[in-house]
Amino acid sequence: MLSNLYKKILVSFDNRKFAFIKLKTAIAEDVAIFSKRKFYNTVKWTKEQKAEFDAYWKRIYGKKISDKWHRLYEASSGKFCINYIPEKMYTTLIETTLNDRRYARCLDDKFMVELLSKNCGCVVPETVGGCTGNRYFGCDRKPIDKKTLIDILKNTENSVIKPTSGSSSGQGILFFDSLSDKTDKEIENIIDSYGEHFIIQKKIEQNPVFSALNDSSINTVRITTYIVDGEIYHVPLFFRIGRKGKLVDNVHAGGLCIGVTDDGSLSKEAYLLGYGDNSKKYTSHPDSNIKFEGYILPNMKEIIAAAYKVQSNMPATNIVSWDFTLDKDNNPVLIEANIMGQGIWASQMIHGKGPFGEQTEKIIKEIRNGRK
DSSP states (O other): OHHHHHHHHHHHHHHHHHHHHHHHHHHHHHHHHHHTHHHHTTOOOOHHHHHHHHHHHHHHHSSOOOSHHHHHHHHHHOOOOTTOOOHHHIIIIIHHHHBOHHHHHHHTSGGGHHHHHTTTTOBOOOEEEEEETTEEEETTOOEEOHHHHHHHHHTOEEEEEEESSSOOTTTTOEEEEEOTTSOHHHHHHHHHHTTTEEEEEEOOOBOHHHHHHOTTSOOEEEEEEEEETTEEEEOOOEEEEOOTTOSOOOGGGTOEEEEEOTTOBEEEEEEEOTTTTOOEEESBOTTTOOBOTTOBOTTHHHHHHHHHHHHHTOTTBOEEEEEEEEBTTOOEEEEEEEOSSOOOHHHHHHHSSOSSGGGHHHHHHHHHHHHO
């Protein structure tokens, strides 16, 4: 009896903590959409469009929803679409319903990417070393002390250090050609600045078709996979391209986003999305001057197949956003897996359509059941 009571108390505390996290996320999304009001207020719907929108969401969701996110996406894409998914709904309901938060906390750690990708038809950047939970490790993942890691870094070239959790939009990433000119203390300071969770990897020599658009950054395909009724699907793809001199391709760092088909064909225009409040478009890369229309990324089907295979190996996790590139030998390279705080807005602003297509009603049914 006491044992059951104890378990109930623990579950109650855990649920309260999770509810608080969801509340914080919801508030953040409300602040975000409010800050973009000038942008989405440029879109004016007819009475017929508003009626169609309200009827659709009342039918599949059971009640009306705000149209602010839909008008935001339309302000960028220029396309009216009733099955857009509001970012707030995605982060607070869909993501949290489809992904077991207990697994998500662990699997969202970048330390797991290499382990998850094994036997899945893709490679990952070569690991040099790192730290997880204040335990240092080398390239073989065996525990080492800090002094040994410092010695490893002194003899490492063309690598990158990045946090394995708690970062986004390319924040905290340090690229270096060599640290051989640094003292032990200087290297130790670098290590300490990353706390208890970071990984050091070799730089990727990416496919020349990917790098031609911008050679200073690793340019990646964002593919979001999800499982419905035992089948894996993916959200419309987009390609992220960095700008001249930038080391990352993230949109918050000034990178461009462009739609890409399943056969690798780029759309006509790339978007400078910023923080989702920009509609500036380019028909060619502003630095390399390469025209987007007719440009084809190789081996896209292999990238999709690799993402599906990794998704199938994810326990209790039914929607994941993957970042892939191709190496010089045309192998799909898994850069990152995003499970918590993925975001679904960029794809919709670029493609002008909802992310789940014919599966939208099934996804909404799942979150309605989860809400009950």
